[in-house]
Amino acid sequence: MDMSIALILSQDGITNGAIYALLALALVLVFAVTRVIFIQQGEFVAYGALTLAMMQSGVLPATVWMLVVMGALVTALDGGLALKAGQGRRAAGVAGWNLGYPLALAAALGGLAVDELPLAVQVLLTLAIVVPMGPMMYRLMYQPIASAPVLVLLIVSVALHIAMVGLGLLFFGAEGQRTPAFSEFSLELGPLMVSAQTLWVLVVSALLIVGLYQFFGRTLYGKALRATAINRVGAQLMGISPTLAGKLTFFLAAFIGALSGVLIAPITTIYYDTGFLIGLKGFVAAIIGGLASYPLAAVGALAVGLLEAFASFWASAYKEVIVFTLIIPVLLWRSLTSHHVEEEE
């Protein structure tokens, strides 16, 4: 191994690490605010990438129908409650957002020649389809059991993960997809050949991390989420709705997932079940951060990415083993250094 190989491997590791970092941040965020271990994070990655790929091949992405169905269920639940309470205007609002919006989106997609739109518009449409599934999923699956033990929430996540993989197979088919790069431009830095897509991944990840930092530090909603993460009951007493916090968190997590998918779709072939492995590596990183610390999770993600790149060079047959075995010393170290808090029953 010489310097140039080490540099190329580092570049590869950092690119993958950036994606893992985004996913790890989303996992930490979701766990901190709602105590949900968000296993289906990876599925949002695959849904994002494959929805974009379907648009580019000129097919109406089936995910939009999933959005319509989820929206209809939310409307039935929330709209029904609002009507019962005699809040007609609120019911109309619920229906508008949860039913009107998906239907309008489906109509727009059906009417447009989606494969001829500029890439930026396709990306926005992809996000417009996939991201609202996050808060809807929270409303339908997690809100009714928001105070259940972590284990119950985890089991719901596993179920949703399996359901989403199955639906993914139905929507996108068994074959993999690759989308064209955002631009063909590439940069030569000594031995390094940095493609535009790599730069996109790094820049967008960095912007997103800074954006999240600002969001949590400066805005009222961000502070509300932080408050909920630190003390759920206390935050509720201060007038912060745990439902709103949950939906907002899932919105962010779905956004991060779908955006990651869109970013990596030109770099690698995405299958309907690829998301799980990517999500798991984000999870390893989140564990390094103890499912609580954002900076540690981000550092952990870069470490996972780099370890993976170098392991694939030195011992490619054992790459996954090496990456996932990392979790054992990390857990050991965490359980020895941090002090354990029993979960309230």
Added chain:
Amino acid sequence: MKLRNTLLAALGLAFAATTAQAEIKVGVVLSATGPAASLGIPEKNTISLLPTTIGGEKVSYIVLDDASDTTTAVKNARKLTVEDGVDVIIGSTTSPASLAMVDVAAETKTPMISMAASARIVAPMDDKKRWVFKTPQNDQQMASAIIGHMSANNVKRVSFIGFANAYGEGWYEQFKKLAEAKGIEVAASERFNPADTSVTGQALKLMSVKPDAVFIAGSGTPSALPQKTLRERGYKGPIYQTHGVANNDFLRICGKDCEGTLLPVGPVQMARSLPDSHPVKASALAYVEKYEAANGAGSVSSFGAYAWDAGVLLEAAVPSALKTVKPGSAEFRAALRDALEGVKEVAGATGIYSMSAEDHLGLDDRSRVMIEIRNGTWSLLK
């Protein structure tokens, strides 16, 4: 008492009915979903084209999906043999799943015809594998075609990258042995997982030994990733792939990076371009036309032909097994096994099968041709 008699009579009738209408039950395990789905789906489409009567007996097919998962494949094989009592198993699509199913076939003494490539499914012959046959060319036949092409083109050093599973390992063993015999050095050997999203590390390692050619032993669309990475990293030399990539999804995913890729395939892939003198042309074309009539022009792939040839073998073997016993019994399964072993010069879509006690594949060099990807499609190398 009366009720009991009626029941007994009914039971007797039921038994009489089953013996009178003995049918041959074929259990099929294939990977219609999961990573190997692009192989399993054409196989599944082909099963519906297989003969519904052989030697005057009705044949019924029970198809189960293993989702490209070894454990599920074994579970399905067990269900088919124990619950459904099938006379023969066709399956599975992938080598790891087929290797694992060998135990079930041997334990229940049910003949099994695998549609997976690894030579280890039927060799070395032992007490278990005597129940197992397979239709795809061995890695060895395919590897010898590749190595023949390499040595004809002065390749002296090769880098190898294969799947980190039984498929990749099987190829590595075969390839290394044959390459060294021809004086070709395997300078680097790497592995990757079908689900990997990056193989940059492996690609660098492959290129760092300055090979004359790179050989990628993977199947389906995941095999495009190493090739794309190698080209991105500036590797200009020839790239060989296995016949495992010979489907149109691979062309779609790999795009222009796959231009010039060399690979051996079964004759069915090139059935229309084969010279008329080729011994497999007629039987291969028969399958191609039947498949495309049902599934649309240009839809045929080698994988479906493996399932087709399992049907061809059954058609050749079942009549002689039927001479002695009726289906649905252990004796029939044993007779069918012996009959399959006795198949001689039977032309399938993949090649000419001549089985023996030692060779449960029975294919020779007539079962493959070398092709190149040119202008985004497959073309026969002269």
